[in-house]
Amino acid sequence: MADCLSFRKTGFFSNLITDYIEEKQDLKPFYNRFPTIKNFKSQIDEKKSTYDQSNREALVEVLQTQYSSLSTSEATQHHIDLLNEDSTFTVTTGHQLNLFTGPLYFLYKIVSTLNLAKQLKSNYPDFNFVPVYWMASEDHDFEEINFFNFKDKKIRWEKAAKGPVGHLSTSGLEKVAKQIEKEFGKSENAEYLKGLFKIAYLNHDNLAEATQFLANELFGKEGLVILDADDARLKSRFDHYIKDDLIHHTSFKETEKQAGVLSDLGYSVQVNPREINLFYMLEGLRERIVKKDQKYYVLETDMEFTKDEILELVDQHPERFSPNVVMRPLYQEVLLPNLAYIGGGGEQAYWLELKSLFDASSVTFPILMLRNSVLLYSDKVSKKIKKLEADIYDLFLSPEQLEALQTRRNSKIKIDFHKQKQTLHQQFAELYDLASKTDHSFYGAVAAQEKKQKNGLDHLEKRLLKAQKKKLKQQNERILELQSELFPGRSLQERQLNFSEIFVDYGERLIPKLLNELDPFQFDFICLELDIYNTKQ
Template sequence: MRLEQYTQPFASSFYKKYLEDVANLSSFFHCEWNQKALNKRVKEANFTKHKRTELADVITTYMSEYGISKKSSQHINELKDNGVVVIGGQQAGILSGPLYSIHKAISVITLAKQQRETLGVPVIPVFWIAGEDHDIDEINHVYIDRSRKLQKLVYPEKSRTKKIASEATFDQQLIKEYLDEIFKSLPETLYTKDLKSNVLELLDNNLTYTSFFTALMNELFQEEGLLLIDAAYEPLRKLESDYFQLQILHSSELAKVVFEHEEKIALEGFGTPIQAKESAAHLFYVEAGERFLLERVNNQFVHEAKGISFTLDEMMEIAREHPEKLSNNVVTRPIMQEMVFPVLSFIAGPGEIAYWGALKTAFELFDMKMPVLMPRISISIVNANTQSLLEKLSFTIEDVWDGSLQDAKLHYINSNRNEEVPHLIEEIKADLIEKYGKLEQLLMKDGLKLSPLVQKNLKNHEKQLNFINNAIEDTFLSKLDATTNRYDRISMNLMPNDGLQERTYTPIQLMNEYGPSLIKQLLEVPYEFNGKHHVIYL
């Protein structure tokens, strides 16, 4: 195993600024992301305000359905006492969703271990599952390799309602057929059979997006003691009752400060990551598993399309008596997280860092400061075949990211192309157009109204010429296939869908190649939280 580090490819302007010059973003964040900030946070933050016993009980109850390891039990006990947490979260994708979910969990675990040793206090890794999210189209698919091309394979069942992930259920037969198709797309290895059997076993009794996700994540990380909790878990919602009431009472001020702060981000040239509105309530109302975003209109909390309308008093009553009927949005979720957990650091992806930048004054409204926002570890894994191809073709991984590899592939194709062939076909087309034009004029001169027939006949000729041109191109490319396939295999591995590997592939695809010990191997890598992209050669 070899580790290399590179400047983040494909970073947005705001993310790049955060990684390289966060000091100049001080108007958007309370602290930088370094050891000094972590030291200060653990000394100055008020970690006595949290309902530790109730929170520990909620996590214990939630995780007991999936199995609590000895290390997880230790972490729950430390959380109940005086531990602080490193926390990160993600949507509940099928088979964990893209690899960055796994990388986020690795980041949470790694930073917690490092800070436990550095700070000398219990630091606990927590993964917050966004089971309250209802955009199922974001999580209902994986990408598979089919005929040397990536195909988006979507779980086929369509729901008429947009239920939250924690209540969106799979049809048992359909999901098994769907998983079977995924595994059929994988090359058969020593690990395939057992991997598939294990996944299907995890599926038993876990037929919602969130429960299936939780079962898999617990399977992968339980020996590290990663604590898991679903944001939509009803006992957690009950614990959050007081905090929902605070958010409701201050909803008007909250909307105002977020709107104004986001305008400052826009003035700096970084756009509007939240697209906040001054009328926003920044809360959802949940009914029969569906979420409805509320706005404040004439002192009411409303969702006009659904005909939902609540007074302030009614909203407060819902928060007191039925907090499970409320759900956070992108603004109030970070605030709720801070109210519920004693957070030392939040592991954030590029998009999260962008929208957290709009929340500084929102935290201040509730007399809180943001935790240390640590950029998550991003990883690309280079297998032996890809390493060999890179060496044979004399390319680096940076050449893949910056487009040099594809440029070289096109140059190779064009340098072998006989340019006379397409030129001749174009000449034939031009000649036909000219001759048919003359024919049409002669017919019109003789009073024969056959222009539609002439044009139809010309189009038939053009169609046949296009057909033969495509056949020539396909045959030509097939002749070069042995070489172009090398370029394509590198791109498929390292830059699928023209982006980082971690945004497309699931861990199952890599575990099928490397075996169940892959996660353990990845956890042993000496990562640095330095904003670099980590490339691991296996």
């Protein structure tokens, strides 16, 4: 039931990402290995030789602590135990702590990661592969994560928030739970979702714990390992790189250099590094560290440190130093025995700025895998599209292009002056032959007349199209309404909808369906029909 369309043809992905998945030569210096199943063997060998195996003990210790209050599946516990072994590697995705998972692509990230781990195990049985969800618990942009969309309504958590979002108290989410009670309806699937929200957010003290519970409930039985790296035991394993950023600014120098080369190639730069790419973090505080006149300052505070003082703080309280978007990938790859990072187009774009930083830091750069992207539509919508004699791929066009296509398709009059243009071309070919036998001024007059005649035919064709659009307005409105439904706000569905909107109709079959249909090595946009209404009947 799944169909695919190239990422480039969707019109929703940048040239940088489409060039990357098409393996354009100019981009090869910006990554380590292209994501093929064969290339993972070399990635395994390299990571094994460069990874500090002593990090495993701290990693497992922290995971055991974080899972102590969760109902841990046998598969997840097995994966945590396997992380003690040198033959075990991870594949990782990361995501913000969006309320109730946020946009639908949260599911696609994790499904891609789970499926990649399975395929790697099948191809390399002598090794173990653990799927990891790295929670972005240290982010502090609350306005990016405090809502989700459900049937054209924004369900928002109103709260005065400061500091890392993972530390935020879940107080105030009772109001959101009441709104969900009203909006989700009374079906069996809706009741499950309402209960899931209440347990996740009303029975846990902070947003990190709530998100970990929720992701574990959705994917725990598949063996997903969820990590909150905001922990002193883990940060202490990264102290060397923290000090380097404070003193030598390697991340700034290398990332700026690589971003400059990307820019020279005509690509948009996703992130711009700062001289220091660290925040200072306390309860209710996450502010940038800056250096001025040989002293270190924390913005928006009166805190200042000498070089010796701040280096001592790194030793004593590494948990207070929070990597920004430039340093976080390095932290992840130092800490984990990781082979691949699975993310969306925006994420992969900033990872492509980081290869020289990893090289300078002697850390293996992971294989970058674009997560699966999906358009979900019901069997009812599929029937409507067929009835309109259209195709699901047509809906990726702009509304103007779609309306023109449907008008040409449904018009009883042929809106195509190709034949007339051919006749015109032949007539002018004869005139050009005549003009070649006389002076240049006559040749110019023929060319001017040809252009005028062609423009006239183009104008008449547009007038005819406009007239037929008006006549077929009712029919066209049906396809445009479907497009608006599947591409809310003229954006990809996966960036707008929350999983709950699909789950209410499709239920617990959703995640198994995605796991079964999606292939992490298929670098195409997937259109997936869900048998919602046929099943109900």
